[in-house]
Structure formats: C-alpha cells, structure tokens
Amino acid sequence: xxxxHQWPVAEIKAVGSPLSLGCTxxxxxxxxxxxxxxxxxxxxxxxxxxxxxxxxxxxxxxxLSASRPKDDQFILSTEKLLLSHSGFYxxxxxxxxxxxxxxxxxxxx
Amino acid sequence: EQQVQQSPAxxxxxxxxxxxxxxxxxxxxxxxxxxxxxxxxxxxSLLYNPSGTKQSGRLTxxxxxxxxxxxxxxxxxxxxxxxxxxCAMLSNxxxxxxxxxxxLTVEP
Numbered sequence: 001x002x003x004x005h006q007w008p009v010a011e012i013k014a015v016g017s018p019l020s021l022g023c024t025x026x027x028x029x030x031x032x033x034x035x036x037x038x039x040x041x042x043x044x045x046x047x048x049x050x051x052x053x054x055x056x057x058x059x060x061x062x063x064l065s066a067s068r069p070k071d072d073q074f075i076l077s078t079e080k081l082l083l084s085h086s087g088f089y090x091x092x093x094x095x096x097x098x099x100x101x102x103x104x105x106x107x108x109x
Numbered sequence: 110e111q112q113v114q115q116s117p118a119x120x121x122x123x124x125x126x127x128x129x130x131x132x133x134x135x136x137x138x139x140x141x142x143x144x145x146x147x148x149x150x151x152x153x154s155l156l157y158n159p160s161g162t163k164q165s166g167r168l169t170x171x172x173x174x175x176x177x178x179x180x181x182x183x184x185x186x187x188x189x190x191x192x193x194x195x196c197a198m199l200s201n202x203x204x205x206x207x208x209x210x211x212x213l214t215v216e217p
Contacts, residue, residue, distance in 0.1 A: 032203075042209075046204050051203075059204050090152065096157050097154045097157040098142065098197075098205060100154075103150050
C-alpha cells in the first residue's frame with residue numbers, strides 16, 4: 001500500500017526566514033506529485049505539480065519554489081517567508097483520484 | 110475567478126436526515142472528485158465520479174458533465190459526518206480546482 005508522509009507536522013517561523021517542507025511517498029514508483037496550500041478559512045489552491053524527477057510545473061505564484069530531487073520526494077521551499085505564507089500545506093499524489101498527506105501547518109509571525 | 114462553486118456554504122441537520130450538496134464548475138472537466146476535510150485539515154477522498162452516478166455506502170454522487178455540475182447525497186446522516194465537504198475538478202492542464210466547501214453540522 002502507498003503511504004505519503006509530510007514533514008514537519010507544524011512550524012512557527014519568523015518573517016524573512018527560510019522554509020523547507022518535505023513530502024515522501026512510499027510504495028508507488030514514478031508518482032505524479034502535487035503541492036497545495038490553504039489559508040486559514042480559505043480555499044485549497046494547487047501550487048505545483050511534478051510528473052518526473054527534476055521537473056516541476058508552477059501553478060500559482062506565491063514566492064515559493066518546489067523541487068523533485070528523487071522519484072519519491074517533493075520539496076517546497078522559500079528563502080524569505082512572508083506573513084501571507086501562513087496556512088496549511090498539503091502534498092498529494094494522483095492516479096484516478098488524489099491521495100493527500102497529513103499536511104504541515106505553518107504560522108509565520 | 111472561482112472555477113468551482115459549492116452550495117450551500119453551511120448546512121445543519123438533525124441526525125438521520127439526508128443532505129444534498131451541490132457543486133458547479135465554470136470550465137469543462139471530465140474528472141470530478143468529492144473530499145471530506147477533517148477538522149484537523151486532512152483530506153479524505155470520498156468519491157471519484159467523472160460522470161453518471163457513483164455510490165459508496167451512504168454517499169451517492171451524481172455528475173452531469175454537459176451541465177457542469179455534480180452533487181453529493183448523504184443519506185441517514187450521523188454526527189460523525191460533521192465536517193467540511195469539498196468538491197474538486199481537474200482541468201486539462203493537470204490542475205485540480207477546489208470549491209470553498211460545504212460545512213456540515215449534524216446534531217443529535
């Protein structure tokens with residue numbers, strides 16, 4: 001069975017500090033991987049997707065970047081956090097339907 | 110522009126009542142999914158329904174692609190059904206658009 005893990009579970013960071021969020025999927029080779037973001041009380045938005053190692057497509061510009069260094073790993077990062085980056089970040093993979101990880105809750109102060 | 114519209118925004122039911130949630134989309138899609146978002150945020154896939162009617166337990170989804178709409182029927186609601194229900198559609202560009210959700214509260 002496939003499992004998807006995200007780390008960290010939660011973060012409190014200062015404005016202007018760097019950020020790295022990770023996602024790993026086990027039990028699935030060459031998955032299509034996705035990053036989503038949800039502001040508190042807001043609508044889920046797709047940020048990035050990747051269909052293969054080294055290839056990432058951006059969907060929404062939020063001063064974030066993503067990388068896919070390994071087949072089973074997807075990284076979301078920024079060098080300088082903004083207050084508007086606060087929210088809930090979800091990683092997912094897709095076959096017919098999307099399967100989501102548990103998420104990372106980020107608070108930027 | 111909101112690609113996916115959901116209604117109602119919130120719904121309060123008495124236990125055992127049925128619920129009907131609606132979703133409409135502004136662009137063509139051939140993949141519609143329904144999710145349940147737990148209070149902690151985690152998403153659970155409920156039904157993948159590109160067209161027609163699909164059922165899973167007490168949940169029934171009906172999608173009419175030509176009319177760009179989908180519905181989710183929850184029968185015999187239970188208190189544990191409380192939470193937020195999200196509709197999502199997949200665009201031709203590998204982007205999944207979500208609606209803003211229906212918050213369901215089931216009371217005893």
